[in-house]
Amino acid sequence: MSSQTAEHEVSPPISDWSARVATWWAIFQINFHEKLVYRGDFMLGTLMRFLPIVTQVFLWSAVFGARAAQEGDAAGETEIVGYSYHNIVAYYLLSTISRAFSSMPGLASGIALQIREGEIKKYLVQPLDLISFFLLNRMAHKVTYYIMAIIPFVIVFYLCRGFFDGWPPPEIILAFIASLIMAFMIGFFMEASIGMIGFWFLEVRSLLFVYMLFSFFLSGHMFPLDMLTALPGPWGLIVKSLPLMYLAYFPAAVFLGKIEGWELVIGLLVQLAWVVAFMVICRLAFHYGVKRYSGYGG
Amino acid sequence: MQDRPSYLLVWLTFLRNSLVRDLSFRSNFWVECIASMSWVAMNLGFYLLIFSFTNSIGEGTGWGKFEFFVFLATTLFINSLVQTFFMPNIQEFSDLIRTGRLDFALLKPIDTQFLVSFEKVNWPSMANFFFGIVLLSVSVYNLSYRSENPLVLTPWMVIGYPLFVLCGVAILYSLMIVLAASSIWLGRNQSLYDFWFYITSFSRYPMEIYRGPVGHTLQLIFTFAIPILIVVNVPARILARPLGIDQGAATQLAIFALFATAFSLLGSRWLFVKALKSYRSASS
Amino acid sequence: MKASFGTTPCCANDPTAAIIEAMEPIIQLKKLTKTYEVYQKQEGLLASVRGLWHREYKQVEAVRGIDLEVQQGEFVAFLGPNGAGKTTTLKLLSGVINPTSGTASVMGHVPWKRANAYRRKFALVMGQKNQLWWDLPAQDSFRLHQKIYRIDPAQFDRTKDELTELLGVRELLGQPVRNLSLGERMKMELIAALLHSPDVLFLDEPTIGLDVIAQHNIQKFLKRYQEQRKITVLLTSHYMKDIAALCQRVVVIAHGIVIYDGSLDGIVTRFGGYKVVSLLFADDRMPSDLARFGEILHWEPPKVKLRVERADVGKALSALLDKYEVADVSVEDPPLEQVIAEVFSLAPPESSDQKAPQHAVQGV
Numbered sequence: 001m002s003s004q005t006a007e008h009e010v011s012p013p014i015s016d017w018s019a020r021v022a023t024w025w026a027i028f029q030i031n032f033h034e035k036l037v038y039r040g041d042f043m044l045g046t047l048m049r050f051l052p053i054v055t056q057v058f059l060w061s062a063v064f065g066a067r068a069a070q071e072g073d074a075a076g077e078t079e080i081v082g083y084s085y086h087n088i089v090a091y092y093l094l095s096t097i098s099r100a101f102s103s104m105p106g107l108a109s110g111i112a113l114q115i116r117e118g119e120i121k122k123y124l125v126q127p128l129d130l131i132s133f134f135l136l137n138r139m140a141h142k143v144t145y146y147i148m149a150i151i152p153f154v155i156v157f158y159l160c161r162g163f164f165d166g167w168p169p170p171e172i173i174l175a176f177i178a179s180l181i182m183a184f185m186i187g188f189f190m191e192a193s194i195g196m197i198g199f200w201f202l203e204v205r206s207l208l209f210v211y212m213l214f215s216f217f218l219s220g221h222m223f224p225l226d227m228l229t230a231l232p233g234p235w236g237l238i239v240k241s242l243p244l245m246y247l248a249y250f251p252a253a254v255f256l257g258k259i260e261g262w263e264l265v266i267g268l269l270v271q272l273a274w275v276v277a278f279m280v281i282c283r284l285a286f287h288y289g290v291k292r293y294s295g296y297g298g
Numbered sequence: 299m300q301d302r303p304s305y306l307l308v309w310l311t312f313l314r315n316s317l318v319r320d321l322s323f324r325s326n327f328w329v330e331c332i333a334s335m336s337w338v339a340m341n342l343g344f345y346l347l348i349f350s351f352t353n354s355i356g357e358g359t360g361w362g363k364f365e366f367f368v369f370l371a372t373t374l375f376i377n378s379l380v381q382t383f384f385m386p387n388i389q390e391f392s393d394l395i396r397t398g399r400l401d402f403a404l405l406k407p408i409d410t411q412f413l414v415s416f417e418k419v420n421w422p423s424m425a426n427f428f429f430g431i432v433l434l435s436v437s438v439y440n441l442s443y444r445s446e447n448p449l450v451l452t453p454w455m456v457i458g459y460p461l462f463v464l465c466g467v468a469i470l471y472s473l474m475i476v477l478a479a480s481s482i483w484l485g486r487n488q489s490l491y492d493f494w495f496y497i498t499s500f501s502r503y504p505m506e507i508y509r510g511p512v513g514h515t516l517q518l519i520f521t522f523a524i525p526i527l528i529v530v531n532v533p534a535r536i537l538a539r540p541l542g543i544d545q546g547a548a549t550q551l552a553i554f555a556l557f558a559t560a561f562s563l564l565g566s567r568w569l570f571v572k573a574l575k576s577y578r579s580a581s582s
Numbered sequence: 583m584k585a586s587f588g589t590t591p592c593c594a595n596d597p598t599a600a601i602i603e604a605m606e607p608i609i610q611l612k613k614l615t616k617t618y619e620v621y622q623k624q625e626g627l628l629a630s631v632r633g634l635w636h637r638e639y640k641q642v643e644a645v646r647g648i649d650l651e652v653q654q655g656e657f658v659a660f661l662g663p664n665g666a667g668k669t670t671t672l673k674l675l676s677g678v679i680n681p682t683s684g685t686a687s688v689m690g691h692v693p694w695k696r697a698n699a700y701r702r703k704f705a706l707v708m709g710q711k712n713q714l715w716w717d718l719p720a721q722d723s724f725r726l727h728q729k730i731y732r733i734d735p736a737q738f739d740r741t742k743d744e745l746t747e748l749l750g751v752r753e754l755l756g757q758p759v760r761n762l763s764l765g766e767r768m769k770m771e772l773i774a775a776l777l778h779s780p781d782v783l784f785l786d787e788p789t790i791g792l793d794v795i796a797q798h799n800i801q802k803f804l805k806r807y808q809e810q811r812k813i814t815v816l817l818t819s820h821y822m823k824d825i826a827a828l829c830q831r832v833v834v835i836a837h838g839i840v841i842y843d844g845s846l847d848g849i850v851t852r853f854g855g856y857k858v859v860s861l862l863f864a865d866d867r868m869p870s871d872l873a874r875f876g877e878i879l880h881w882e883p884p885k886v887k888l889r890v891e892r893a894d895v896g897k898a899l900s901a902l903l904d905k906y907e908v909a910d911v912s913v914e915d916p917p918l919e920q921v922i923a924e925v926f927s928l929a930p931p932e933s934s935d936q937k938a939p940q941h942a943v944q945g946v
Binding site: 579 | 618673676677678679680696698699701702704705706708711712713715717718722723725726729730731732758
């Protein structure tokens, strides 16, 4: 390859970039419009997403109350695996933020469906990179979501500010933000990879369900994972060797200061490693999947 | 020739047709059965985890491990019945409105509410009903054979429990009809459907956990305005008899549940008929 | 309009015509109107944001006052452009929607009261919607119909056999509906609608999207079935062939009102205010000023086609025949499709007591 073409690849001409930005803007606008049409729906839906947390909060309040009476602790001092009652409530609230970044509703099933129905061919003939296209679409989707959801989120967190011990130090906030962004990346590339299994097996539904089940239980969506790792047996090993904990538990635990110092640095590096790993897996799956697909002659 | 169809025969045909459809996608049928059961198993795991940190849910409520598992089994019965018989219909209902296929339901010489809320049956959801039977049996066995305060089943418990389970199903059904009616007015409404899940999530725990000023407000709202709390609580209390609950108050709540059931059914019916009047039919 | 209806020759040769004429009409509409409120979505991002607080609604008058009487045994076509109010009228008649004002009676019932007694006696078939269970064989849906309409089992079997025989779909009864072709599916829909032997049948675009052969089969079936049973049928269709093959009487609806009611050929007489004059000149000497007689539709010397106002045909012909050597001449009505297209494109007519609507955009 001559140096000139190499240079050309590094910095595409401005018109190319502006065309790309225009494409992104168009994708963003479409998403935004779609949301706006059902905006009342959307705001209400976001607020209601906190409702199950209300029941969780009351459940844990009852559990902590009973435990305090059982152990003879003073009210407010009881801890479960290092979490006070306030910590648990804060954890649930923070995990909704993690989930807002890492959850990818309909991504894997959408890709699998497109493969099955042959719609993926439509994209293959277009001059765009399919994975980037899906990623952009998802980003636009998420950004629109955050714009619309910021008001309900602020309201809920303001009302619940008493459960937090003030703002954590800036470096923790930075680590939190980094872990959120990586949670998004892991969520996207992992689900996209699962969707691409559709190139090999037509029925991905059951597989997806298994994934959802494990993700719900082992991502920390349902409870702080420390409760599992504190149990005797292989639980700690299972939780720590899977990427699922980075989808919900890790960012929330970072914010709450449960992971600090070297542990935090290593955690972030491992998370990054998972991002890279899934990016590669996704690429490979797509590459060989398309090959296999066109091998069939569609 | 009679004007009214035989609703029983029509309903049996619904059951039959749905079963034929479900069995024609056999692998799907089993996947769905296993899926919903593993979901419940995971939840059960979560509660086992909780009971490793405490011996009851709420101080002095009497909702110990097996009492709570009776509660959980009750939730399973009610939810599986609702998901088998009503959920598929309500999911399809907004589709019927959007595509204008509700027209066909209106043409039939049969009650429209009956037709749109009973037509589809999702048999795989019954899997959790059987899960519930197992869980209930294990829990009642454990409660009956524990050393202190063993549970003694009385005829009233055996009759009252299924009766109030059915009341619970009827209340949830009414809530669905209210949602369906509102989707006639509001058009497509995904969040209404989510609303269902979020609201019913309040019914999943014993009502004693809602304490403090906020908790009591929630208790009042979800007992009297949207009677979600009594759906599971009333039957579960009848069978589990948690010690911390005043039996006089429990009986009052049970009587209220009967009235609430009747009122929900009638009220939702009234709303549905009213909503149908403003149905405008999708353009073809 | 009423006058032309009175002379409709639909039953003229029928010995029972006098009796039928004396009977109450089976369908009767008086000043029926239906107005919708439609949300106006604005284009553009900012406008969408503004839509958060403020929404504009527009009134759309889908039906602006329809008067109609149909006798038992008639096969009537509703003709009109998209959004003219045909489907809305059918939906009003089947009781699916309530009218804004006006009255209607079908077989003595008010449709939108949706009495069971009424709903047992009619059927509605919509070409664009299906009511059969998608994943089940049609026969399972038929059985459900039997239960809902409470059809006597022996009677049900007889009707089902007869209909499947007539439509030639016997061997398809056991196949899931999703595996059927569009035409086969339509036949199943028809059977489902006719199982309870309705006295009145509403058909909304029953042949839409079908290929010519399937269309023809459905037409043939409908014609035969209606002639045998003497049921009353109201049909809307875009295919002139459907209408020509089936209906003696045509009701043209545009902008929510009836603008014509009579025979299909009568449309030409009423709206085609001109004739098409074809001339073949004998020698090369052709007049250069033909345009003064009327618009030149076709020019291919020595042949020419002219559009001439009906009143001027005589004058034009005598002038031409007088001056030029004409080998052949013919005077014809304009083609039906042409006339109907022109009728549809007419500006919305002002009715005496109502303001003209904004465009009847509702795609009904």
